[in-house]
Amino acid sequence: MTNFKKLSIGEDSTLFRGNSKEVLGQIPSNSVDMVLTSPPYDDMRTYNNQKAFTFEDFKSIADELARVLRIGGVIIWVVGDAVIKGSESGTSFKQALYFKEIGLNIHDTMIYQKTGFNFPMVNRYQQIFEYMFVFSKGSPKTFNPIQDRANRCAGELLKGSERQKDGTLTKKRVKEISAFGTRTNIWQINTGYMKTTTDQFAYDHPAMFPEKLAEDQIISWSNPGDTIIDPFMGAGTTGKACKKLDRKFIGIELDKSYFEIAKKRVS
Ligand SMILES: C[S@@+](CC[C@H](N)C(=O)[O-])C[C@H]1O[C@@H](n2cnc3c(N)ncnc32)[C@H](O)[C@@H]1O
Secondary structure, three states: OOOOEEEEEOOOEEEEEOOHHHHHOOOOOOOEEEEEEOOOOOOOOOOOOOOOOOHHHHHHHHHHHHHHEEEEEEEEEEEOOOEEOOEEOOHHHHHHHHHHHOOOEEEEEEEEEEOOOOOOOOOOOOOOEEEEEEEEOOOOOOOOOOOOEEOOOOOOEEEEEEEOOOOOEEEEEEEEOOOEEOOOOEEEEOOOOOOOOOOHHHHHOOOOOOHHHHHHHHHHHOOOOOEEEEOOOOOOHHHHHHHHOOOEEEEEEOOHHHHHHHHHHHO
16 A cells, blocks of 8 residues: 555656655666755744654665656755754765765765755854765766856967977867857855746745756756656655756655645646
């Protein structure tokens, strides 16, 4: 007897309403190319009075994600830490080290820098980022780097030289520096009302990540036709981006009202 509901939208999107721990158990091993998700962390939100998401809950879902991921697949884990009694919780690091313990690589620790923030802080600088950990099962099989960093020296000639056996230097090649280079692993992304998404109705969800974040991560680490899972689907941001970018999507969400928002966005 299962405690979840399944809904197919078109041929490529499957949404489940239920607990990820249970739903992931139905998914075959080594069948998923990418996981893109943001888990509930440090009880920063209550998500319609859900029970607290414990480290044990995290571990059971992380184990399942590692199992369903294909060799060469990646998990993008978007997470931050609460400040509790004057000290950051460190939950994000504990989770990252757990993924390493169960055999994944911490391929990169990327930063997602927000443009919006809430309260001025009196004894520290404004907290304006979250981690986007990239965990991989072996070496990532796909990397499509986004090239949108304006080169300061665009148009200038890059001159190389090569030392010959007799010690002399000869010019090797001359290349013009292109207008744009590969971006860094710190991404500044617009956040806030109607910037995270222009789907006004979606703001009933309290903690969406921006559509731009989802789209750029999907482009970077997967190809059209790949299968992507979001085990904490929320308002369906990952699913909407998968639809736009021709990836297959599997989303799982516990809460009925968030599930309904996701259904509308993925449709
Ligand atoms: C940080 S939010 C994700 C937001 C999402 N990235 C978006 O852009 O809308 C985390 C979500 O996980 C859901 N959730 C918490 N525990 C869950 C579980 N065990 N299984 C499935 N969903 C869960 C919460 O209801 C919440 O909507």
